[in-house]
Amino acid sequence: MVGQSAAEGRKAGRAGMRLVGGTALAHGEAVRLDGVSIAFTLKGGKRYVAVEGIDLAVMPGEFVAVVGPTGSGKSTLLNAAAGLLKPAAGSVTVFSSALSGLNGRAGYLFQADALMPWKTALDNVAVALEPQKVPRAEALARAREWLAKVGLATFVDRYPHMLSGGQRKRVALAQMLIRDPEILLMDEPFGPLDAQTRQIMGNLLLELWAANRKAVMFVTHDLEEAIALADRVVVLSAGPAARIVGEFKVDLARPRDISEIRLEPHFHALYKEIWSCLRVEVSRAYAGGPA
Amino acid sequence: MRAVPREDDDVDDEPENAIVSRLGLLALQILVGLVGFAIWHVLTVYPILGAPKQIQFFFSTPVEVLKRTWMEMTNPEIWGHLWITLQETVLAFVFGAAGGIAFGFLFARNALLAAVFDPYIKAANALPRVVLAPIFALWFGLGIWSKVALGFTLVFFIVFFNVYQGVREVSPVVLNNARMLGMSERGLLRHVYWPSALTWMFSSLHTAVGFALVGAVVGEYLGSSAGLGYKIHEAESVFDVTGVFAGMLILTVFVIVIDTIVTLIENRLLVWRPQAGGQG
Numbered sequence: 001m002v003g004q005s006a007a008e009g010r011k012a013g014r015a016g017m018r019l020v021g022g023t024a025l026a027h028g029e030a031v032r033l034d035g036v037s038i039a040f041t042l043k044g045g046k047r048y049v050a051v052e053g054i055d056l057a058v059m060p061g062e063f064v065a066v067v068g069p070t071g072s073g074k075s076t077l078l079n080a081a082a083g084l085l086k087p088a089a090g091s092v093t094v095f096s097s098a099l100s101g102l103n104g105r106a107g108y109l110f111q112a113d114a115l116m117p118w119k120t121a122l123d124n125v126a127v128a129l130e131p132q133k134v135p136r137a138e139a140l141a142r143a144r145e146w147l148a149k150v151g152l153a154t155f156v157d158r159y160p161h162m163l164s165g166g167q168r169k170r171v172a173l174a175q176m177l178i179r180d181p182e183i184l185l186m187d188e189p190f191g192p193l194d195a196q197t198r199q200i201m202g203n204l205l206l207e208l209w210a211a212n213r214k215a216v217m218f219v220t221h222d223l224e225e226a227i228a229l230a231d232r233v234v235v236l237s238a239g240p241a242a243r244i245v246g247e248f249k250v251d252l253a254r255p256r257d258i259s260e261i262r263l264e265p266h267f268h269a270l271y272k273e274i275w276s277c278l279r280v281e282v283s284r285a286y287a288g289g290p291a
Numbered sequence: 292m293r294a295v296p297r298e299d300d301d302v303d304d305e306p307e308n309a310i311v312s313r314l315g316l317l318a319l320q321i322l323v324g325l326v327g328f329a330i331w332h333v334l335t336v337y338p339i340l341g342a343p344k345q346i347q348f349f350f351s352t353p354v355e356v357l358k359r360t361w362m363e364m365t366n367p368e369i370w371g372h373l374w375i376t377l378q379e380t381v382l383a384f385v386f387g388a389a390g391g392i393a394f395g396f397l398f399a400r401n402a403l404l405a406a407v408f409d410p411y412i413k414a415a416n417a418l419p420r421v422v423l424a425p426i427f428a429l430w431f432g433l434g435i436w437s438k439v440a441l442g443f444t445l446v447f448f449i450v451f452f453n454v455y456q457g458v459r460e461v462s463p464v465v466l467n468n469a470r471m472l473g474m475s476e477r478g479l480l481r482h483v484y485w486p487s488a489l490t491w492m493f494s495s496l497h498t499a500v501g502f503a504l505v506g507a508v509v510g511e512y513l514g515s516s517a518g519l520g521y522k523i524h525e526a527e528s529v530f531d532v533t534g535v536f537a538g539m540l541i542l543t544v545f546v547i548v549i550d551t552i553v554t555l556i557e558n559r560l561l562v563w564r565p566q567a568g569g570q571g
Contacts, residue, residue, distance in 0.1 A: 084467055102470060114468030118486040118563045127482055131473035159563040172468075179472065 028096050029057040030183050030215030031081050031106075036090035038076050050076045052241040054090070056234060060182070061213040065226035067278060068236030069285035074219040075111075075187050077236075081217060082108050082185050094183070107181035109189040113168055115160045121147060121171045122156040128175045146174040150204065166197040170204070177208060184209075184216045190225070202229060202258040210255055223278060227270055228258045235277050238285035246277040328353045351533040359537040373545060375518040379435050379507035380549070383442025384500055388492070390443070391450025395488065398451075399458035416448045420506070424513045433515050442506025449499045450492055457491030458484050490564070493557050500553050504546060519545065 036054040039047050050073035058064045068074050079085040080092055083102040092099040094106075115124045125143035126136070134142070147156050150170040160168055169189060176184065190198040202225060209216065220226050226233050227250055235246040250270060252261060261267055311319065335352045336343055347355075363369045398405040424441050431437040461483055469483050492499075511520025519542050526534025 082471060084471075102473075104473060106471070108468065108471040110464050110468055112464045114464045116465060116469070116482060116486070118490070119482075120563075128472045130478060130482075131475065161563070161565040175472070 028060075029093070030060045030062075030095060031103075031217065032057040032093040033077070033080065033087075034091045034093065036077070036080055036087045036092065038073065038080055038085055039088040049088075049241045050239060051236070051243065053243055056244065058183070058215045058217050060215050062232065063209065063216040063218065063230045064232045064234060065218045065220060065230035066234045066236060067220055067223055067226045067274075068242060069238045069278075069282045070221060071239045071285060072236040072242040072281070073239050074221070074236055078108075078185050078187050078217060078219050081183075082106055084108075103183070103185075105181060106183040106185050107176035107179060109169075109172055109176050109184070109186040111188040111191050113160065113172075115168060115171055115175070117160050120157050120159055121152060121163065124160070124171055125174045125178055128178050132179065142178060143174070146178045147171070149208065150174045165193055166201060169193065169201055173201075173205070173208070180212075182214055184214050184218075186216065186218045188220050189218075191220070191222075198225070199259045205229070206254075206256060206258070223271065223274060224262060225258075227252075227267060227274065228256060228261050233274055235274065235281070238281045245281065246274070248274050248277075347532075348530070349532060351536055355533045356536040356540065359533050360540050363537055363541060369522070369541065372518050372522050373541075375435060376504075376507050376511065376520070376545070379438040379442060379510070379518065380500070380503045382435070382439045383506050384446055384503040386439065387443045387446025387503065388450045388499065391447045391452075392454050392488065392492065394447075395451045395454025396458060396484070399455045399488075400484075405455075412448075412451075416452075420444045421509060421513075424510055427510070428514045435518075438507045438510030438515065438518070441510040442503040445502035445506045446499045449495050449502060453491040453495040454488045457488035460491075461487045490561065493561055496553055496557055497550060500549060501546070504549065508542065 033054050033056045036056075037049060037052045039049045042048050054077060056064075056066075056077070066074050066077060076085060080087050081103065083092070083099050083106075092103075094103055115121075116127070119127065122140065122143050125146055126139040129139040129142065144153075144156060147153060147170075150173055152167060152170050152174070155163060155167060158167075160171070163171065172189070190201045193201060206229060216230075218226070218229060223233075230250055233248045233250060234244055235248075236242045237245045248270065252264070252266060252270075331350070331353045334340055335346050335350050340346055398408065420441060423444060424437070427437040427440040431440055466479070466483055469479055474482065507518065508520035508523075511518035512524045513520075515521045519538060523535055523538035523542070526532075526538055
């Protein structure tokens with residue numbers, strides 16, 4: 001019974017995809033998930049299907065936000081795109097070639113602190129260039145530039161524990177962007193921050209992204225944040241076996257100011273429209289749902 | 292003078308609104324030492340528990356002990372003994388730590404190896420190491436190497452378990468982040484596993500150095516011709532209680548000096564930690 005409804009959902013997802021996919025095929029998507037299902041084996045040997053039959057593509061230069069209630073497998077989806085998780089079924093394609101192992105063309109911004117606590121902000125950013133065999137002196141110079149770009153020029157010698165949560169995120173952002181990845185994967189990166197810092201970080205992200213547009217897959221549970229940032233919002237259903245239940249284009253003009261855009265009438269209209277879709281899933285998730 | 296307070300380095304972390312000022316605290320600490328000496332002095336010099344001569348045979352007197360300690364410290368002979376003990380301690384620590392780090396890494400990165408050797412490592416660690424001293428004396432002679440071997444068996448397991456833990460418990464987020472940055476296995480080893488293991492090793496550094504010293508002194512005590520343990524054993528064998536106490540006092544000062552040096556090294560190497568010497 002569950003399987004049946006999931007299959008229907010997949011069909012609906014595919015149909016929705018075709019709208020965007022028409023142009024997509026011409027340019028080649030940055031990331032493409034085809035019928036992706038991800039399952040975990042639980043302690044008792046039971047299988048838990050997190051997401052099922054996901055079709056999702058992100059174009060180069062496109063900012064896609066994925067929203068869904070807690071436990072809908074949003075992060076799981078991101079991990080599949082990153083190559084950190086192997087899907088149980090379906091395929092992940094990166095710039096037209098099948099993904100095997102880690103996605104080397106993607107940068108990943110984690111929700112939790114992911115900086116190396118034993119390295120200064122400067123070293124944390126500079127070390128990201130090491131795999132590309134950039135000479136140390138040049139790596140340090142570029143790391144300084146990037147820290148200045150994220151507003152931390154005077155904090156280069158600080159260790160992560162000496163920085164605030166927002167500052168640590170700035171360092172992580174610089175660490176991710178210095179490698180110039182073609183795909184940015186972000187897993188509720190500003191989730192742990194307070195409301196004001198979140199807006200500031202959101203604006204910083206948009207500013208940096210506008211200067212050098214990459215494909216972005218941004219996972220969040222905050223619909224306002226999703227609309228304010230993204231070109232397209234994808235809504236996931238409540239888990240387990242979450243699937244895509246809606247896709248919405250966000251046609252707000254850029255450049256945007258996150259704290260101002262919320263006041264626009266069109267923002268409200270979009271919010272209402274997407275929320276009516278998301279609300280069902282959120283209440284299902286809180287009612288306990290099938291889980 | 293400082294026979295009592297060995298835990299005083301913990302007091303440094305006291306918040307600013309502490310009950311007493313630093314100076315006041317130092318005065319109190321010294322006072323405790325003085326009171327201890329005073330009680331010892333009164334009980335051994337005056338006929339309270341029995342004839343002083345008889346009591347002094349067992350307990351000596353603080354003045355005698357201090358006098359003897361001073362005499363020993365100004366006699367160049369003691370430096371030879373200290374040098375031997377220091378050598379044994381340092382060698383035991385270096386070899387034990389190197390072995391512990393190497394095997395800790397190997398086992399943490401190779402689950403099968405760890406699973407197969409697990410019972411043997413537990414068994415070897417369960418063995419009270421002191422019983423090995425005579426065997427080591429037989430194998431390595433009465434020189435420093437039998438003591439180094441004994442210290443090694445003590446240090447090795449402490450460092451081994453900590454490094455093993457450190458490598459196993461690397462934050463998965465930090466690890467995944469480093470991998471997403473494109474780091475190779477070698478890069479991960481250098482930038483993630485190694486610093487993480489070092490942290491754990493340093494959290495056990497005081498214990499490890501302490502055990503290296505225990506190995507050295509116990510080894511000397513059980514059979515040697517030089518070192519602080521030998522000095523104490525020598526005094527004991529002729530019922531020279533003053534000599535035993537003086538040896539213990541010198542040993543204590545020696546340990547405090549080594550411990551202070553370790554703290555300095557630790558603070559230097561773990562600057563990135565929120566509070567050096569915390570976690571663990």
